[in-house]
Amino acid sequence: MLSGRMKRSLSWLSDNASAEPKTPKGVLGMDMAENWLIRPDVHPLIKAAVSLGLNQKDLSYSQELGGCQALLNESASFFNRFFSPQIPILAEHILTSTGCSSIIESLLFSICDTGDGILLETPMWDGFAVTSTLRNNVHIVPVGHSRRPKNASDFVQHYSEAMELATCPIRGLIVCNPHNPIGQIYPTPWLEALLQFCEAHNLHFISDEIYGLSNFGATTCGQYANPDTVIGLETKFTSILSIDLKRLGVNPARVHVAYSISKDFGSSGVRLGYLITQSNPGLRRALAILNRFKVCNMTSIAVASLFSNLQTVGIMLDNTKLRLRKAAEIVEDFLSFHKIVFYSPVAGCVMWGRVGGERATKQTDTELFGKLAAAGVVLGAGSRFKSQEPGWFRITFALPRKDLIEGLRRIEIGMEAKRRWIPQKAQL
Structure with missing residues (x-):
């Protein structure tokens, strides 16, 4: 017999399961938000750190609350170097866990009661719903808009309207910056206005900055221009x-920040996430005690070693940003050639494009997904990300060059495109 809460969880999963059909084996995955472009650099460093740093005592249970002290110390230096904090980050401001999802799940458990709500702009990463609802029974209250805001006032107004229409108490909001799946960045005045909105309503502000160091800047227009970009x-x-x-x-x-090495360092399988809360020691300590998702010692050793040489980290991140921008430009060139509307990304490893076209419906999206899978490629359908409009798909571009070009070729086949895009020699 299952417990009542497990039955509710299974019922919720059934109601909210992705409508995407199953895909055959052997497809080229362009749906998973992973950064393959940094892996050739980071893999040997992590491998060497574990090989040289692991000893017999590391096979025992970790006894430290909040994370291994060496990892916390090195991580504090990392955040101070790359995130330019107003107040220097100390080890006691940081909590570690097994990824950003577990960090946010634990944080929501600590600041929300059952049935409370969290504001979150759509389209949004599909994992937020699972993270908030499945165990915590905290509702995601979507913040939608028919057009992108042009200023801070319009931006905050959407949150205000969503809060007024909410049927549950609102305890806070989550901002994914840089944004997934759109790949763009919130202007600082917008963030400041939203912080003041939270202050006026006694809300928690959770900043998910998992793509913060994958900021590669504006792309350069390729051989094809698209005025609808x-x-x-x-x-x-x-x-x-x-x-x-x-x-x-x-x-x-x-005010809290969530981070992970999953995206910027292409290491989603290593499972390390951070919560930074600088002025709430009671919350940090409670989370450290209650946290069920302790980081394994090998992860702590590997990342502490990686962050012990921030000069090397900086060079590695700079090199990867160049690769990300070049990869994004290839996909933009492809989409522009096919006159597909898209959001030009400046950060992250994914692109939001209306591959299904402006006349798309839920049915045509499902059909297109199947055609793409049959052609040997899979994209992230917009329905996964609570897109208000059909036709949108998330495309991962942080792939090895050969796989990226092949993936785009398969998209053409799945789209039944009448014209064939030819990449520039520099893109091959």
């Missing part, structure tokens, strides 16, 4: 940690 308003990433909360009159105890 959606260009963002910002190209430089600003961490919430670097904003002067005192100047804004915002209580820092309700």
Whole structure:
């Protein structure tokens, strides 16, 4: 017999399961948000760190709350170097866990009661719903808009309207910056206005910055121009940690940052996530005690070693940003050639494009997904990301060059395109 809560969880999963049909084996995956372009650099470093640093005592249970002290110390230096915090980050400001999902799940458990709601802009990463609802029974209250806001006032107004229409108490909001799946960055004035909105309503502000160091900047137009391309308003990433909360009159105890090595370092399988909360020691300690997702010692050894040489980390990240931008430009060139509307990304490893066209329906999206799979490639259908409009798909571009070009060729086949895109010699 299953418990009542397990039955509710299974019922929720059944109701919210992806409508995407199953795909055959052997397809080229362009749906998973993973950065393959940094792996040739980071893999040997992690491999060497475990080989040289692992000893017999590391096979025992970890006894430290919140994470291995060596990892916390090195991670504090890492965040101070690359996130430009207004107040220096100390080891006691950090909590580790097995990925960003477990960090956010534990945080929501700690700040929300059953039935509370969290505001989150759509389209959004599909994992947020599972993270909030499955165990915590915390509702995601979508913040939607028919057009992209052009200023901070319009931006906050959408949140205000969503909060007014919510049928549950709102305890906070999550901002994914840089954004997944759109790949763009929120201007700093927008973030400041949203922080003040949270302060006015006593809400927690959770900044998911998992793509923060994959900010590669504006792309260069290729051989084909697309006037319908959606260009963002910002190209430089600003961490919430670097904003002067005192100047804004915002209580820092309700401001938290989630991060992970999954995306920027292409290491989703290593399972390491962070919560940074600088002015709420009670919350941090409670999470450290209650956290069920302790980081394994091999992960701690590997990442502490990686972060012990921040000069090498900086060079590695800079090189990867160049690769990400070049890969994004290839996909933009392809989409422009086929006159497909897309959001031009400035960060991350995915692109949001209306591959299904402006006349798409849920049915045609499902049919297209099947045709793409039959052609040997899979994209992330927009329905997974709570897209308000059909036709949108998420395309991963952070792939080895050969796989990327082959994947685009298969997309052409699945689309039954009448014209064939020919990449420039420099792109091959």
